[in-house]
Amino acid sequence: MSQSINLFISTSPKFPNPPPVKLSLPFPAGISLLPVSRTFRKTFLVVKASDNGSGRVSSASLQDQAISAAPAVADPSSIDVDAVTEAELKENGFRSTRRTKLICTIGPATCGAKQLEALAVGGMNVARINMCHGTREWHREVIQRVRNLNEEKGYAVAVMMDTEGSEIHMGDLGGASSAKAEDGEIWTFSVRAFDSPLPERTINVNYGGFAEDVEVGDELLVDGGMVRFEVVEKIGPDVKCRCTDPGLMLPRANLTFWRDGSLVRERNAMLPTISSKDWLDIDFGIAEGVEFIAISFVKSAEVIKHLKSYIKARARDGDISVIAKIESIDSLKNLEEIIQASDGAMVARGDLGAQIPLEQVPSEQQRIVQFCRQLNRPVIVASQLLESMIEYPTPTRAEVADVSEAVRQRADALMLSGESAMGQYPEKALTVLRSVSLRIEKWWREEKRHEPMELPCIAASFADSISEEICNSAAKMANNLEVDAIFVYTKAGHMASLLSRCRPDCPIFAFTTTTSVRRRLNLQWGLIPFRLSFSDDMESNLNKTFSLLKARGMIKSGDLVIAVSDMLQSIQVMNVP
Ligand SMILES: Nc1ncnc2c1ncn2[C@@H]1O[C@H](COP(=O)(O)OP(=O)(O)O)[C@@H](O)[C@H]1O
Numbered sequence: 001m002s003q004s005i006n007l008f009i010s011t012s013p014k015f016p017n018p019p020p021v022k023l024s025l026p027f028p029a030g031i032s033l034l035p036v037s038r039t040f041r042k043t044f045l046v047v048k049a050s051d052n053g054s055g056r057v058s059s060a061s062l063q064d065q066a067i068s069a070a071p072a073v074a075d076p077s078s079i080d081v082d083a084v085t086e087a088e089l090k091e092n093g094f095r096s097t098r099r100t101k102l103i104c105t106i107g108p109a110t111c112g113a114k115q116l117e118a119l120a121v122g123g124m125n126v127a128r129i130n131m132c133h134g135t136r137e138w139h140r141e142v143i144q145r146v147r148n149l150n151e152e153k154g155y156a157v158a159v160m161m162d163t164e165g166s167e168i169h170m171g172d173l174g175g176a177s178s179a180k181a182e183d184g185e186i187w188t189f190s191v192r193a194f195d196s197p198l199p200e201r202t203i204n205v206n207y208g209g210f211a212e213d214v215e216v217g218d219e220l221l222v223d224g225g226m227v228r229f230e231v232v233e234k235i236g237p238d239v240k241c242r243c244t245d246p247g248l249m250l251p252r253a254n255l256t257f258w259r260d261g262s263l264v265r266e267r268n269a270m271l272p273t274i275s276s277k278d279w280l281d282i283d284f285g286i287a288e289g290v291e292f293i294a295i296s297f298v299k300s301a302e303v304i305k306h307l308k309s310y311i312k313a314r315a316r317d318g319d320i321s322v323i324a325k326i327e328s329i330d331s332l333k334n335l336e337e338i339i340q341a342s343d344g345a346m347v348a349r350g351d352l353g354a355q356i357p358l359e360q361v362p363s364e365q366q367r368i369v370q371f372c373r374q375l376n377r378p379v380i381v382a383s384q385l386l387e388s389m390i391e392y393p394t395p396t397r398a399e400v401a402d403v404s405e406a407v408r409q410r411a412d413a414l415m416l417s418g419e420s421a422m423g424q425y426p427e428k429a430l431t432v433l434r435s436v437s438l439r440i441e442k443w444w445r446e447e448k449r450h451e452p453m454e455l456p457c458i459a460a461s462f463a464d465s466i467s468e469e470i471c472n473s474a475a476k477m478a479n480n481l482e483v484d485a486i487f488v489y490t491k492a493g494h495m496a497s498l499l500s501r502c503r504p505d506c507p508i509f510a511f512t513t514t515t516s517v518r519r520r521l522n523l524q525w526g527l528i529p530f531r532l533s534f535s536d537d538m539e540s541n542l543n544k545t546f547s548l549l550k551a552r553g554m555i556k557s558g559d560l561v562i563a564v565s566d567m568l569q570s571i572q573v574m575n576v577p
């Protein structure tokens with residue numbers, strides 16, 4: 001197999017960032033590589049083109065040879081960054097890179113290789129698969145396509161698997177894509193197992209205790225109120241309901257029932273957070289090496305601890321981060337301990353809005369986002385951000401305002417659900433998230449409108465305290481000195497997340513040694529993750545990074561950089577040579 005490489009031919013051993021020259025391996029006759037014994041001894045070689053007639057001595061960086069070679073295996077002498085980040089840095093410079101991360105739920109509208117690539121180009125940082133829908137085989141193929149994209153194009157798109165959870169929901173409508181309920185119609189909600197096709201106006205309910213638990217007069221809400229019914233009669237396993245608010249019901253839509261204005265949840269509160277099906281899905285996620293597992297309807301910290309120990313005993317290499325979905329009254333009650341126990345949280349506004357009054361959702365969102373940042377846990381704002389774009393090519397003004405508010409709160413990530421899974425305009429929706437994020441971030445940065453946030457000390461040990469202080473100080477210095485970027489060399493990603501927590505004005509270039517940590521960091525605010533092999537010698541790490549990034553036009557001489565690392569307790573401020 002012939003490998004193509006980029007060589008940077010130059011007349012100066014100081015490597016002044018010349019345009020790359022493409023060569024194929026093996027080298028043509030007459031070209032050889034020799035080490036240079038100067039500052040860049042470890043990374044630079046001289047190319048002697050003895051047959052070019054000029055007798056010119058040229059420099060090349062060995063690291064850069066891997067640039068256009070397939071980056072499938074982590075080459076110790078290269079740096080992994082994707083084309084989109086690279087182009088963004090080149091065109092717009094550091095300051096204007098996007099800080100808010102974007103998650104797309106993958107469904108029938110976006111599961112093809114081409115569509116996934118379009119989302120990656122459009123700025124998708126994390127692909128979410130929702131185990132409520134589709135088969136494991138289907139999800140496996142999606143994961144494989146995302147992995148191929150990463151390997152072939154250098155992206156660091158992480159995969160988040162979201163469990164079904166065991167709240168009450170409808171069945172799959174016997175294969176229909178939706179069902180329309182009209183005002184006054186009588187529908188049967190039943191726990192019986194039917195052969196398909198289902199009898200007319202019949203809905204399967206997944207929770208065996210449903211018919212026993214509901215009472216005549218209860219109000220039944222589909223998807224938090226998209227459609228409403230009133231229970232009129234119970235006949236064994238069948239519950240007859242009259243439609244009071246007509247609308248479209250989607251397969252597996254969530255069901256809640258209300259009595260005298262309050263959510264009834266005594267009995268279904270006994271349902272396990274992680275069902276037997278969820279455990280199988282979790283095994284699947286572990287086997288597929290997903291980066292994140294999001295747990296639906298978390299009620300307490302216990303279940304998170306339980307899952308984390310399960311993952312620790314099973315996951316092959318490294319961690320899978322556990323994200324707690326805050327979408328129930330119980331999760332709000334136990335918020336602090338749930339977030340402490342988790343590696344991140346999601347404000348799952350869809351189901352949350354079905355359990356608490358809608359007008360309480362915005363203040364809960366703000367509380368969860370702030371709390372996560374204080375505890376240094378990445379936080380995702382999810383559901384209905386651009387709901388109208390499932391059908392229309394432009395968002396409503398209200399949706400843009402909602403996205404802006406989440407960006408202004410400086411949540412780590414925004415998530416698309418139906419907009420990208422089954423909507424008409426997945427790429428357009430992603431573009432809206434991207435452009436609104438960029439615009440609002442710029443506005444708040446330029447006008448220094450961010451409210452400062454007290455960040456409590458969270459370190460569990462003295463060593464952790466040192467890291468935390470270094471990151472807090474480095475971020476403050478970065479703002480005061482108006483540096484172009486913070487560089488962090490981090491093996492497990494801890495220092496990178498501590499810097500992200502400070503939400504500095506400049507981007508954070510996070511260099512890490514493994515592709516899996518690189519992908520995990522891609523969920524966090526302001527981090528631009530690179531994979532790079534580095535040593536304990538900061539001097540050589542910096543030289544190596546500068547030459548690699550300069551060679552690709554991502555930084556230039558004179559740029560002001562602050563560097564920290566989890567190997568060395570120091571803060572360095574320097575201009576790129
Ligand atoms: N893997 C999939 N296969 C088929 N449809 C999907 C899939 N993932 C998502 N969808 C569709 O996209 C909609 C929105 O996705 P999401 O918000 O994740 O699910 P839900 O509506 O169940 O909470 C779903 O209702 C479903 O119609």
Ligand SMILES: C=C(OP(=O)(O)O)C(=O)O
Pocket residue numbers: 130132162296327347348349350351352382383417
């Ligand atoms: C994100 C959510 O969960 P799901 O889409 O799995 O219902 C939500 O309820 O907002």
Ligand SMILES: [K+]
Pocket residue numbers: 130131132162163164165296
């Ligand atoms: K789910």
Ligand SMILES: [Mg+2]
Pocket residue numbers: 296327348350351352
């Ligand atoms: Mg939900």
